[in-house]
Amino acid sequence: MRIGVAGVGRIGAFHAETLRDLDFVESVVLADALPNAASTVAQRLGVESVDNVDALLGAGIDGFVITTATPAHAALLRAGVAAGIPTFCEKPVAATLEESIELVQLEQQTDVPIHIGFQRRFDTGYRRAQQAVQSGELGFIHTIRATTGDQSPPHASYIPTSGGIFRDCNVHDFDILRFVTGREVATVYATGANKGADFFTEAGDVDTGAAVLTLDDDTMVVVTSTRYNGGGHDVRMEVCGSEGTIGVGLDDSLAMVSAQEGVTWPTGPQKWSFMERFLPAYQAELTAFADVAAGKIPSPCTVYDALQAFRVADACELSRREHRPVALAEIASA
Ligand SMILES: NC(=O)c1ccc[n+]([C@@H]2O[C@H](COP(=O)([O-])OP(=O)(O)OC[C@H]3O[C@@H](n4cnc5c(N)ncnc54)[C@H](O)[C@@H]3O)[C@@H](O)[C@H]2O)c1
Known part of the structure; x- marks a missing residue:
């Protein structure tokens, strides 16, 4: 081709x-x-x-x-x-x-x-998590934690047209959440802050974000993101059910050190960028x-899938700006 x-x-x-x-x-x-x-x-x-x-x-x-x-x-x-x-x-x-x-x-x-x-739909870890949810081996799912941490920010000129941290960064978490669970997001409550470079604030953006989502089957989801994850590029998801919990991104390259005495895991080396983390995907x-x-x-x-992830990101941006929970029904759809 x-x-x-x-x-x-x-x-x-x-x-x-x-x-x-x-x-x-x-x-x-x-x-x-x-x-x-x-x-x-x-x-x-x-x-x-x-x-x-x-x-x-x-x-x-x-x-x-x-x-x-x-x-x-x-x-x-x-x-x-x-x-x-x-x-x-x-x-x-x-x-x-x-x-x-x-x-x-x-x-x-x-x-x-x-x-x-x-x-992320082609990452073997997320695929395994999807299978674990679909097979029922985790029991009923009550809580999901998802995070995206960039080791360092993109160049300053990227931010004003990026759409903001939820549309640019967490949109991956929102898409894979739909992929893994097969559910839709019902409501979001989001916030954010900026302790890093001024160009985020100048663009009306934040460098760190957090959101609590409720899925249409009442699963609770906590999603976080940052442009300043100094320990390495950190993309993870933990899916917790009544019969077990499965974690995506928990290998030796995890961008974290253990505080527990005598524990040497993860052994490293960490990954520093999305290119490294997702090359096989x-x-x-x-x-x-x-x-x-x-x-x-x-x-x-599909474009429809992309729209649904975008709607969640839009709802988070609205929630962050207006300091209130936002129902997905408030966001226009096709
Ligand atoms: N899937 C992922 O993991 C992932 C990762 C990074 C970026 N992205 C997405 O990829 C896109 C590009 O991101 P990037 O980080 O490479 O940005 P970038 O700013 O580094 O590069 C963008 C390039 O597009 C060119 N360009 C802009 N308008 C153009 C036009 N009309 N015709 C031809 N070229 C044009 C620019 O000159 C520039 O070379 C963004 O939409 C971003 O959201 C996805």
Whole structure:
């Protein structure tokens, strides 16, 4: 297959490298809005580049991968679908709720496959947790704890267009929560604070967030996030049931040291970035996209799924700003 990648920043360059090394990919071609950005990355990776996204869509590609900054996602997804090219789009599917709803309508009207990039769905730990919930081995689920801690913040220019910590960071927790439990979020109560760089406050954002969610079967969920998890990149989920508890992300790379005397676990080394933590999941996700593009499997993460995670994030942002619980029913849907 020949795959086109639009946007060669942090995740775009990383996905381009992953795609280059996958067996099914014959060639990779890159484009970016910034002059020379695509050619510089292409040279480093030994792949092709073109001058802009229009040229990319006309470059005979079998799959279109959107890894631009979030505000460009909706228009490029429309362009990919209009060109009839199977399209993978990084999360979030769009910058706003309204655009996300419109894109669900597009998804319902087109036969062109669309796959949204929530890579945790391909992480073996989360898959095992999903199976444990579905099989009933944990009994009834009463409590879930989920966390996303970035070891250090992204660059300052990323924050103003990121959508805020719940839409940018915890949106992964919200998606995987739906995936693992098969339930929907009913209400949220969220808060946040900033003890780090001023650019978070200046963008109306926070660097650390927390939310209590209630699922539609009355499961209690506590979700936290921070951009300053100095001990390492920390992504975990604990699913607690009446018959047992299962933990995702609890291996020797756990970004924590034990305070217990004589305990040497975890032995390390820690992981420092989402790239390190989720490399196998990203590889599996992009491999699955090839099957989606070839029509072999349905989309493992639809625009509808992305909308539902976005609605939870929107509800958390509203709750944080207005200091009140928010019912998901208050947030528009498709
Ligand atoms: N799934 C994940 O784990 C994960 C991780 C990081 C980022 N992301 C998502 O990936 C996207 C990119 O994030 P990033 O950290 O790589 O950002 P970034 O700022 O490092 O890179 C974005 C790139 O997009 C380019 N760009 C912007 N508008 C464009 C347009 N209209 N056409 C072509 N190129 C354009 C920019 O020039 C830049 O090179 C974001 O939507 C983010 O939410 C997902």
